[in-house]
Amino acid sequence: MANQVAGRLADRVCVITGAASGIGRATAERFLWEGAHVIAADLDEERLATLEGVVPVVGDVSREExxxxxxxxxxxxxxxxxxxxxxxxxxxxxxxxxxxxxxFDRVMAVDGRGMFLTCKYAIEAMLVSGGGSIVCTSSISGVAGQARQAVYGPAKFVATGLTKHLAVEWAEHGIRVNAVAPGTIETERVVAARVEPGGPEYLEEVLRAHPMGRFGSPEEVAAAILFLASDEASFVTGAILPVDGGYLAR
Structure with a gap:
């Protein structure tokens, strides 16, 4: 990162949900480095408080208020x-x-309804200010089938579908809507899976399905989110960008 030029989001006002850990935290840190004003939202108040330089908002995306x-x-x-x-x-x-x-209801509430609600209110705000960029976090599970994803995978298909529909609906208003589709990423969730029943076996099987032979880092996904959020992607909308070590190319 030291060899890159800061300021790609200079003075941009950005809301990041799920910002206390994993991909969200890496994205918040990258956006700050790029000059953005970051509103970081999460349910985890304690971990959110350790994220410096942001405006923290503690809340549940599945709750409309x-x-x-x-x-x-x-x-x-x-x-x-x-x-x-x-x-x-x-x-x-x-x-x-x-x-x-x-x-199923819990995952759909957060991953599905929560994404719908935050996109809804973001679009309402962007219509007033003249446009903007939305980046949704989908998944390889929102593009292709996977084992042991009976509740998570369908919610990520919601993310993929919502991205495409909103992109078409709001393009003429200067609002771009894209998504990243991460493969397996070395987040706290993957660390936890290593000690869950069946977790190590599952991760070993998934690792073999990533042609690059490794899992990704949150920072690698954050870099893709930055691209889609920035003016460098000014003619990109409705895209689902894999960040998956070749998983979906098989």
Missing amino acids: DARRMIATAVDRFGWLDVLVANAGVIPLLSVTEAEGRD
Whole structure:
């Protein structure tokens, strides 16, 4: 990063959900380095408090009033909104026989409804200020089928579909909507999976499906999000950008 030029998001006002850890945290740190004003939203108040240089908002994206407040904080504090990174999500590893209805409802509430709500309020704000960029976090599970993703995968197909529909609907208003589709990334969730029943075996199998022979880093996904959020992607909308070590190219 030391060899790169800072300022690609200079003075841009950006909301990042799920910012306390993993991809969201790496994105917040990268956006700050690029000169952005970052509103960092997450349920984890303790971990969010360790993220320096941001405007923190503690809340649940699946709750309408919380999602609205995340966007309103940006507008109230800075006057407008340029970028939303709709990243908040939960990632259970469950087959359809292991999962129960409440598991499906929980994931859809956060990964599906939460993304819908934050995009909705972001678009409303961007219409006032004359446009903007939204980057959703989808997944390889939102493009192709995977084992043990019976509840997570469908929610990420929601992310992929929402990205495409919103991109078409709002392009004429200067609002671009894209998504990243990460492969398996070395986040806290992957670390936890290594000690869960069946987790090591699952990760070993998934690793073999990544042609590059390794998992990605949160910083690598953050770099892709930065590109899509920035003016360098000014003619890119409706794209689902894999950051997956070749997984989807098989």
